[in-house]
Amino acid sequence: MQQLLSGFSDILNFQTILVMCLAITGGIVVGTLPGLSSVMAISLMLPIAYGFGPVIGLSMLGAIYTAALYGGANSAILLNTPGTPSSLPTAFDGFPLTKKGKADRALYAALFASVIGGLFGTFILIAAFEPLANLSLKFGPPEFFGLACLGLCAVAAISEGQVLRGLLSAFIGLLLSLVGQDPVSGDVRFTFGIYPLISGIEIIPALLGLFSLSQAMNILELKSSHIAHYRAEPGVLALIARRIGVAWFTLLRSSIIGSIVGILPGAGGAIASIISYNEARRSSKDPSQFGHGAIEGVLASEAANNAQVSSSLVPMMGLGIPGNVNAAVIMGALMSFGIQPGMGLLTNSSDIAYAFMASLIVANILLLGIGIYMVKLTARVLLIPNTYLGPSVIALCIVGAYAASYDIYGVWVMFGMGVLGFAMLKLKIPIGPMALGLVLGPIAEKGLGQSLQMAESETSLIHFAMSRPISLGLFALCVFTLFGAIYVERKTRHAKAFAKGIDND
């Protein structure tokens, strides 16, 4: 505690705060623009971070990471294009809100939820990163397979009313994720002779195509002049603050889910946000609203994905093993400052470690302030007429896809996925599950492949499965999720019938 307070005193000076404010602003912009990712931003700022020295440099990187993960919500809400895979579920309810003219509600909700989730995740990080790191070790390949299955079950559960189509879409995504190298054996497969496919359907170009490009195509086809009409609503902030007070349990639960999933190396934010979204839906009084503009959906998704930011640093700080690419880059920065993250972190470099963690708290608070101002700016995107917005988004997507893969091949992937996404829009097949399938596929495949290899040393597969309680627990959760979905569907059907009954009387 003492050390944490001294960490704060290291941070709370003019220069650090200024740098962090700039970093947060930049991070929000990076997260919002489809095609730019937090990893790019962090690695770009590395040389500058080195120049600043450990405390300011690390604070800057942490601030960018936090802000960029929040920024993804902006494009998800306004343009139906998640800036990162973790913001996918935000689009499910965020964009319908935009179409209803309530974009600023969604934007503020996302901001508040992100800050709350981020603060929660950071407290967890500070309080318990060493024991949590040990906990994360208990998750082996069978557990990851169970987690991926849980994500898929959540996807199925939220496709209310069109479960088959949702699952179809998810499995198309899984099929596409097969292309390229097997994540376990390294075998090249399903490339059908096209060499660039060896790196598979890369996720950023694919997301850009599926959401951004198909959306832009849709915009161009529509007769309407703007994506949605927008008028700044007075008193929105107070309204949202009240809603947040009411929805405190959703936020708490989502933050917990985000924190737990975040500590698992390689799990990723998408799993966290989709599971938390599904849970929010299941326990809401009116699940049918989800997918059509329920603020709770936005809250659940954003709290989870920002809680995941800090907790993704847990394995890195506790064991010296980065859990995702962002953590890896930050770890690189730490090591260049001569700090070896891992077991010796608190004994050898506790001052910098605590200063870094304190900076994450400060970053979240600053995010709230800066975010409130930027919401007004970003919402103005809706004022741009479609004739200008559509082509500009297309041009941006293309550059973004090129930047993500440094090859024109990435642009073609984006184009292909864009046409596919557009076709699916027309055919009323939901594209969200497909994106999730693409993200979850490699996790599931790796989990299963490695589990089967491990099982070779056991007497039988069943015997092996029985010896892994966590993985069994996750599969039980899968079943629970599916039953929960059926229960929710019954609940909505009864509610609708009840309402109809009242009308008929």
Add this chain to the structure above:
Amino acid sequence: MLKLSPKESTMTKTQLQFRFSIIDLFLVVIAAIALVFLQEANGLVKPFDTYPKLVCASLFGLAFACLVQRRLKPTSSQARESKTKSQIRTWTMIAGIGLYIICISNIGYFVSSFFYLVAMLQIGRYGIDEEFLETKTLLSDSLIAAGVTTAIAIVFKVSLNLVFPGAWLF
């Protein structure tokens, strides 16, 4: 969910008497692709063929189930006469993007983007005949196109040091 304004999308339904529409075609194609992948998966080494086979088989099953479901459910009558004009527009737009991408790698990023944006902005005026290809609007569109291209270029070049694809023109 991610369905975009169902009222505004134009869904074509051909030949009602055969009760076979584009969705069914799509599902059949998906099932076929799943089978092709399944065939490919046979060539993989155990145990790395388990997961691909699982996915392909499930996808095939799902496509089949969707087809069956469509037969059983009463067909929702959403057949609207799609204007040929808007269909042509859609396909032209898609082809246009493809052409643009080809031009990027063969001609160069900036030139292609500039021409593409001008073309798109002008085509946007296609319905309003008086404004189409008027010098004044052509000029303003060119400025906007140049502006957007430059803005994107600056953001990506300055921040990522991105080397834009260039062939015989920049």
Add this chain to the structure above:
Amino acid sequence: MTLKKLYRLLIYLGILSITIGIIDRFTGNNAPEQIYPGKSITIIVPFKPGGGSDRIARAVNAFTEEVFGREFIFQYKTGGGGHLGVGYLAQSRADGYTVATYNTPDLALGPLTGAAQYELNDLRIIGQIAFDPNVFAAQADTPYADMKGFLDDARKRPGKLRLGIAQPKGGTHLATLAMLHQESIDVSVVLFAGGSELATAVLGEQVDVGISGLAPFLGSIDRVRFLGVAGKLKHPRIPNTKTMNEQGIPMNSGTGRVFLAPTGISETRLEILRKGLSAICANESFITEMQTSGNDPIWTDGKRIEAELAAFSERATLMIEKYEM
């Protein structure tokens, strides 16, 4: 469309095209030979930022300004286990302004296993900046004192023990399979995408023993017991661990960090790059920095590496067929 508008359009396009042509002609890029490197050199990193290759490249980059006049420009090109990025380099202009970093012996294995589209002849090796021998690691409370003990136990219980290997189809994978075959050991092999995943698995007891470089274990070094070093010499960070050779099991496996340029680069420029990088390698601060991340920088000239790789390729072709990689 009226005729007048059509004319307007054509004239407009014509003027535009001429302008573009003129601008393009006057902004060509020309770097005279004498002042090489006249502009920044782009380095292609075939892995994600933050990984081992990236950190080493960045460590080198900290000294590039002294030696080459300006820093590198980093380009990340991931995919295919790194082979995609190297393939991209192989097709780049051989003007000395594009280089890449990668590892041996994976560089030679790529073309042989089909994971790569380039051939070794498409590349020139500038030099090797460090060699990172692989280590066998297990949880600290493992019953084995060294690899010999583990292998003896594996002989008694064939198929019952799990050995984790980092990077499928890489040099480590091949060398380990070769060692197991030569010692006639039957273990269940579990493959992991990279060192970080393997380290997590070892620490979490998902496998009994794992082999990878030392770097991923640096953060948890007290929770791990190292059973053997797979290189020719002991690893300076873990001086108490015997090499495999010392334990009577011949094995020489590790990762060499090399810098590459496309074939066709002029010999003068290649020499300048070689001299520059070897100077960085000899720099005291660079050596200290690399040692903190568990690497030992020793410069080996590119010509020697090229020869070693050629010899390795011949041996590897046979092994790959044997182990069905």
